[in-house]
Amino acid sequence: MRSKPIVVDLDGTLIRSDVLVESGFAFLRAFPLRFYAPLLWLARGGKAMLKTRLAEHANIDVSVLPYDPELIAWLSEARESGRSLVLATASHERFAKGIADHLGIFDTVFATNETINLSAGKKRDALVAEYGEKGFDYVGNSHDDVPVWQAADCAYVVNPLPGVARAAHGNGNVERVFESRPSTLRVWAKSLRLHQWLKNLLIFLPLLAGHFADDSHRVLAAIIAFITFGMCASSVYLLNDLLDLEDDRHHPVKRKRPLAAGAMPLLVGLTLFPVLLFAAFGIAFAFLPWRFGAVLGGYYVLTLAYSTVLKRRVMVDVVVLAGLYTVRIVAGTAAIGAHLTFWLLAFSMFIFLSLALVKRYAELHSMKERGLVKTRGRGYVASDLSLISSLGTSSGYLAVLVLALYIQDRGTTALYRHPQIIWLACPLLLYWISRTWIIAHRGGMDDDPIVFAARDRTSLCVITLCALIFWLAI
Structure with a gap:
C-alpha cells in the first residue's frame, strides 16, 4: 500500500473548468458596470490580488461545477484504500475550501491567497516543503503542472492540454493518463x-x-x-x-x-x-x-x-x-x-412574438413539471402559464390577420398576378400556430420553436405548402 499523499490540481483536472474565469464572469454578471475593476486589480497586485478580490465579490455554486466523474471515482477508491488526498490549486482558497468541503474527500487544501499565487513553481515549492522531494504523487493537466510532476513520485495526467502529455512523459514517472473528453468537432x-x-x-x-x-x-x-x-x-x-x-x-x-x-x-x-x-x-x-x-x-x-x-x-x-x-x-x-415593407415588418413582429412566448411557455411548463414555483434567473412564476398562452396564441392569430390584410393591399397586385390564391396560406398558418401551442401545452416543445419547426415533418409540410401557394400566386 502506498502511503504517499495524492495531490490533485483543481482547474482542468478535478473540474472541467477554470475557477478564475468562472469567478470573473460571475463578477461581470453581478456588477456589469464595473467591468473594468478586474483589470485594475490585476495591474495593482497581480493574479493573487485579482483572485482575492474576485473571491470577495463573486459567488460560485460549487455543487454544480463540472467535476470529472472518472477522476473522482478513482480518488474515492484511493482514499478508501488509505491514501491521503490533497487539493493543491492556483484558485483562491475560498473557492478551493468550498469545493473540498462539498466533495468531502480531501484532507488538506493548498491554494492561492492574497500574498501568493500558488501556481507552477510556487506550487511545487510548497508541496516539496510539506512532503519532500518525491514525497507525493501529483494529478494535473496543464503546462503549469510540469514542474510539479518533476518533483512528484508518480504523475497522473488528466485530459492534458496540447503538448502536456509529451512533457509529462519526459519525466519518466507517468503512472496513468485519464482521457474523458468528448469529440472536439x-x-x-x-x-x-x-x-x-x-x-x-x-x-x-x-x-x-x-x-x-x-x-x-x-x-x-x-x-x-x-x-x-x-x-x-x-x-x-x-x-x-x-x-x-x-x-x-x-x-x-x-x-x-x-x-x-x-x-x-x-x-x-x-x-x-x-x-x-x-x-x-x-x-x-x-x-x-x-x-x-x-x-x-x-x-x-x-x-x-x-x-x-x-x-x-x-x-x-x-x-x-x-x-x-x-x-x-x-x-x-x-x-x-x-x-x-410595413406588411413584412408587422407580420414578423406578431409571429415572432408568438414564437418567443412559446419558448418561454415551454420553459415554464418544464419548471412546473419539476415542482418548481419560480424560474431561475427569470422573473416568471408557474401561475403565469395561462396568461402567456393567451398572449402567445393571440399574437400568432394577429400575424395571420396581417397576412390577410396584405392580400387586399394595392401594392400586392403589383407583385402577384393572382393575390387571392394567398388566402390559402391563412388556414395553413392558423393550423400551424394552433398546433405549435398545443404541442407546447402538452410539454412537447423542448427546443427553440424555429429549430423545432425545421425538424418537425408537419411544420416542414406547412412551410412547403405556403411556399407553393405564394409561387402559384406570382
Missing part, C-alpha cells in the same frame, strides 16, 4: 450552436418576398449576410453561455451545453467569441452595404443587453426575443439594398 458544433443558424435563413425572406431571387448580386449578398450573421450569432451564444454558466447548470437541458458541462474549456470560449465577432464585422463592412453592418451592430448590442439584463425582465424578454428574430429580416433587407 461535436463540441464545437454544439458550442457555436450551428443548428441555430437555421434562424438566419430569415435573412433570405426579403429576397424572396421582393422577388429578387433571379438577381445573382443580391443572392450573393444574402449568402454573405447569412454567414456573417451566423458568425456574429455564434459569438453571442458563446458570450451568453459564459455569462450564464451557473444558471445553465441548474437547468435540466442547458446544463449539457459544452461550456456549462466543461466539454469546451472556458478559455477557448473566452478567446473564440471575440474572434468570431471581429471576423463577422470585418466581412460585413468589406463586402456588404454599411447599413447591414449597422443592423448587425444593433443586433449585437441588443443581444448583449438581453443576455446581461433584459432577459430577467418579465415580458421585456419576449418582446426583445421577437425583435431579435425580426432584426434578421431587417438585416436581409439591408444586405440586398431593398426597402423594408
Whole structure:
C-alpha cells in the first residue's frame, strides 16, 4: 500500500473548468458596470490580488461545477484504500475550501491567497516543503503542472492540454493518463450552436418576398449576410453561455451545453467569441452595404443587453426575443439594398412574438413539471402559464390577420398576378400556430420553436405548402 499523499490540481483536472474565469464572469454578471475593476486589480497586485478580490465579490455554486466523474471515482477508491488526498490549486482558497468541503474527500487544501499565487513553481515549492522531494504523487493537466510532476513520485495526467502529455512523459514517472473528453468537432458544433443558424435563413425572406431571387448580386449578398450573421450569432451564444454558466447548470437541458458541462474549456470560449465577432464585422463592412453592418451592430448590442439584463425582465424578454428574430429580416433587407415593407415588418413582429412566448411557455411548463414555483434567473412564476398562452396564441392569430390584410393591399397586385390564391396560406398558418401551442401545452416543445419547426415533418409540410401557394400566386 502506498502511503504517499495524492495531490490533485483543481482547474482542468478535478473540474472541467477554470475557477478564475468562472469567478470573473460571475463578477461581470453581478456588477456589469464595473467591468473594468478586474483589470485594475490585476495591474495593482497581480493574479493573487485579482483572485482575492474576485473571491470577495463573486459567488460560485460549487455543487454544480463540472467535476470529472472518472477522476473522482478513482480518488474515492484511493482514499478508501488509505491514501491521503490533497487539493493543491492556483484558485483562491475560498473557492478551493468550498469545493473540498462539498466533495468531502480531501484532507488538506493548498491554494492561492492574497500574498501568493500558488501556481507552477510556487506550487511545487510548497508541496516539496510539506512532503519532500518525491514525497507525493501529483494529478494535473496543464503546462503549469510540469514542474510539479518533476518533483512528484508518480504523475497522473488528466485530459492534458496540447503538448502536456509529451512533457509529462519526459519525466519518466507517468503512472496513468485519464482521457474523458468528448469529440472536439461535436463540441464545437454544439458550442457555436450551428443548428441555430437555421434562424438566419430569415435573412433570405426579403429576397424572396421582393422577388429578387433571379438577381445573382443580391443572392450573393444574402449568402454573405447569412454567414456573417451566423458568425456574429455564434459569438453571442458563446458570450451568453459564459455569462450564464451557473444558471445553465441548474437547468435540466442547458446544463449539457459544452461550456456549462466543461466539454469546451472556458478559455477557448473566452478567446473564440471575440474572434468570431471581429471576423463577422470585418466581412460585413468589406463586402456588404454599411447599413447591414449597422443592423448587425444593433443586433449585437441588443443581444448583449438581453443576455446581461433584459432577459430577467418579465415580458421585456419576449418582446426583445421577437425583435431579435425580426432584426434578421431587417438585416436581409439591408444586405440586398431593398426597402423594408410595413406588411413584412408587422407580420414578423406578431409571429415572432408568438414564437418567443412559446419558448418561454415551454420553459415554464418544464419548471412546473419539476415542482418548481419560480424560474431561475427569470422573473416568471408557474401561475403565469395561462396568461402567456393567451398572449402567445393571440399574437400568432394577429400575424395571420396581417397576412390577410396584405392580400387586399394595392401594392400586392403589383407583385402577384393572382393575390387571392394567398388566402390559402391563412388556414395553413392558423393550423400551424394552433398546433405549435398545443404541442407546447402538452410539454412537447423542448427546443427553440424555429429549430423545432425545421425538424418537425408537419411544420416542414406547412412551410412547403405556403411556399407553393405564394409561387402559384406570382
